Amino acid sequence: MNRLPMAAGAVLLAALLVIAISSLFTVQQGEQALVLRFGAIANADHPVMEPGLHVKKPFIEDVVRFDARLLDLDPPAEQVILADQKRIEVDTYTRFRIADPILFYQSVRSEEKARERLREIVNNSARRVLGNVTLPSVLSAEREQIMHEIQHEVSDNAKSLGLAVADVRLRRADLPPETSQAIFRRMESERQREAAEARAQGAERAQQVRASAERERTIILAEAQRSAQILRGQGENEANRAYAEAFGADPAFFAFYRSLSAYKQSLGDGQTTYVLTPDSDFFQYFAKAPNRH
Known part of the structure; x- marks a missing residue:
């Protein structure tokens, strides 16, 4: 007879334990929760449950948890x-x-x-x-x-x-990859065109520099030749003046000197042969010395 109340007590205790367990729930750190009653949000005054231990009505309320982190x-x-x-x-x-x-x-x-x-x-x-x-x-x-x-x-x-x-x-x-390839090819073609233009411009500039240098060279050479001709003319004038003075001072010696210059120019290379008569005036100084006064 005493076993029945004990069994009933055990059942009641188990039921209370189940109810207590069903009534308590924990919200972890990084979580937030809502309590739903028959699918609707319960506790309108404080519906969102923060981390910690909370109580709900067993069997009629459920807990939905959401991540509170980023x-x-x-x-x-x-x-x-x-x-x-x-x-x-x-x-x-x-x-x-x-x-x-x-x-x-x-x-x-x-x-x-x-x-x-x-x-x-x-x-x-x-x-x-x-x-x-x-x-x-x-x-x-x-x-x-x-x-x-x-x-x-x-x-x-x-x-x-x-x-x-x-x-x-x-x-x-x-x-997209296909577009990137098309743009890359177009850019490559554009760079090649720019490089060709740069090379053409460089060649044109080089030609201009060469033409300018050649023009300056021609001008410099012409100026040098003109200066040389002027100097040569001045030298010849001075030589002629000296010759004239020498001729006036000693005509016989001047004639002798002119003949020696002619010998040097004509026979200086050692390969020239002259066929002349013995009484030719060209070799007159080989036969007799000049008469100095």
């Missing part, structure tokens, strides 16, 4: 058409957190769904902003302003999901 979104690269009709591959990187758990639960309910929606927001914002800029802008210092504009738009749109966007980055914004 989360990363790293979607695959997307192709975007710029304002100058250039097509580029854009690789974005987004950091966000669940800022409003109630709105988050009401709009997307799960982190997986939130990532899907946020990926669409980032993609649409990137397409809209980049569609208004050109490729040189993306590759220049304007890139920081472009990222800021994308982040601002993503942040505004993500608020409706209960998300706070901390950062949006264009990790990579490159031309």
